Amino acid sequence: MVFTTDADTKPAQAQRTAPNPNGPGAILALIRSGRATTRTQIMQTTGLSRSTVALRLDTLLAAGYISSAALENSTGGRPPGSFQIDPAAGVMLLAAIGAGSMQLAVTDMHGTVLARDQGAIDVADGPERVLGTVAARFDALLAQAAAQGRNGRSSRAQRTQRALRANVKGIGIGVPGPVEFAQGRVVRPPIMTGWDGYRVADFFEKDYACPVLVDKDVNLMALGEHRAGWPDAAHMLFVKVSTGIGAGMIMDQVLQRGAHGGAGDLGHLYVGHLVAGEPSLCRCGNYGCLEAYAAGWAICQRLRAAGHRADTVRDAADLAQQGVREAVEQMQEAGRLLGETIAMAVSLLNPSLVVLGGELGTRQSDMLAVVRETVYRRSLPLATRHLQIVNSRLGADAGLLGATHLVSDALFAPQVVDEAIEQWV
Numbered sequence: 001m002v003f004t005t006d007a008d009t010k011p012a013q014a015q016r017t018a019p020n021p022n023g024p025g026a027i028l029a030l031i032r033s034g035r036a037t038t039r040t041q042i043m044q045t046t047g048l049s050r051s052t053v054a055l056r057l058d059t060l061l062a063a064g065y066i067s068s069a070a071l072e073n074s075t076g077g078r079p080p081g082s083f084q085i086d087p088a089a090g091v092m093l094l095a096a097i098g099a100g101s102m103q104l105a106v107t108d109m110h111g112t113v114l115a116r117d118q119g120a121i122d123v124a125d126g127p128e129r130v131l132g133t134v135a136a137r138f139d140a141l142l143a144q145a146a147a148q149g150r151n152g153r154s155s156r157a158q159r160t161q162r163a164l165r166a167n168v169k170g171i172g173i174g175v176p177g178p179v180e181f182a183q184g185r186v187v188r189p190p191i192m193t194g195w196d197g198y199r200v201a202d203f204f205e206k207d208y209a210c211p212v213l214v215d216k217d218v219n220l221m222a223l224g225e226h227r228a229g230w231p232d233a234a235h236m237l238f239v240k241v242s243t244g245i246g247a248g249m250i251m252d253q254v255l256q257r258g259a260h261g262g263a264g265d266l267g268h269l270y271v272g273h274l275v276a277g278e279p280s281l282c283r284c285g286n287y288g289c290l291e292a293y294a295a296g297w298a299i300c301q302r303l304r305a306a307g308h309r310a311d312t313v314r315d316a317a318d319l320a321q322q323g324v325r326e327a328v329e330q331m332q333e334a335g336r337l338l339g340e341t342i343a344m345a346v347s348l349l350n351p352s353l354v355v356l357g358g359e360l361g362t363r364q365s366d367m368l369a370v371v372r373e374t375v376y377r378r379s380l381p382l383a384t385r386h387l388q389i390v391n392s393r394l395g396a397d398a399g400l401l402g403a404t405h406l407v408s409d410a411l412f413a414p415q416v417v418d419e420a421i422e423q424w425v
Contacts, residue, residue, distance in 0.1 A: 113400075242360055
């Protein structure tokens with residue numbers, strides 16, 4: 001497959017010129033979306049002549065972007081003579097890094113998982129140590145995927161590490177802190193000691209000649225949840241409630257990051273006026289933030305002060321599910337404050353869907369019920385008339401799936417494809 005892999009291939013690809021509406025990239029977009037997958041369908045959709053469509057398809061086939069889908073049973077009954085993104089054109093590497101754990105995967109170009117892994121980390125160990133662990137896991141996953149290749153041929157597993165890395169066409173990474181998306185740079189993250197100003201892509205460029213895209217973890221979760229769980233929801237607010245609290249926004253089917261990637265910082269809105277006493281100190285250094293009352297780290301802190309073992313967010317969730325009074329009360333109070341904050345976001349953004357994800361957002365039915373009651377009570381009827389507030393459908397897989405879409409969207413953007421083909425020709 002043809003890809004641009006120079007140093008300029010960064011997330012800032014949105015600054016490219018507009019694609020040719022009749023070029024190879026536009027045809028590939030039709031095939032990838034499923035709107036038109038045969039020559040006849042493409043001609044009918046675009047109005048292009050048979051000879052022009054044939055030329056575009058021949059170019060995409062020769063460049064390795066597409067393959068015939070007629071004999072693929074997994075394509076859901078495509079008609080004879082249809083085309084698809086060539087799944088064997090390469091692989092993508094994905095990592096969803098959290099505060100204390102991470103998930104990793106290698107997928108084909110369809111996004112089908114070939115191998116995956118997970119493990120505990122401490123993101124406060126700094127970028128070199130954490131990303132070093134990610135890189136080592138990536139190498140292991142590439143070898144595992146190669147060993148499990150078609151018909152189980154062991155020869156694929158015997159490829160050199162350099163050859164395995166050369167087959168990687170894109171890398172997508174989510175981190176639990178603010179990211180200046182255009183540069184892939186982490187900016188003043190409250191819990192990521194040593195990461196401020198760090199460009200994650202730089203760590204991988206010495207080993208991989210491919211785009212490396214980095215985003216805030218909750219943005220990737222929102223993207224994954226939207227594409228796979230709620231594709232018909234044009235306006236969606238995804239709220240992650242775990243060690244920290246954050247939000248990802250889908251507006252008009254598009255992930256919104258704001259001017260510099262700072263959109264969705266729900267956890268640091270001020271709610272101190274809603275709680276008796278002096279405002280609590282947040283990890284960001286301010287007082288009275290939502291996180292200081294409703295995030296997993298704050299809930300664990302208070303439960304430990306009450307004599308309970310709550311070293312992790314999962315410990316706190318388990319205590320609540322076991323009916324421990326202090327834990328249940330903490331979850332309900334967190335749900336109330338979270339609901340008050342989401343109500344403000346609902347009034348401002350008017351989404352049709354709010355999805356709660358993260359370790360607490362998916363496991364705490366009491367929290368979901370309190371959030372619903374508070375939002376419906378606090379928001380105006382027009383904003384809540386058709387509003388759904390639900391738990392995540394993807395759970396822990398949302399971030400990895402979002403990373404898959406982040407990378408494939410960049411690799412298969414029509415203007416990127418057109419430019420790559422021009423260089424190749």
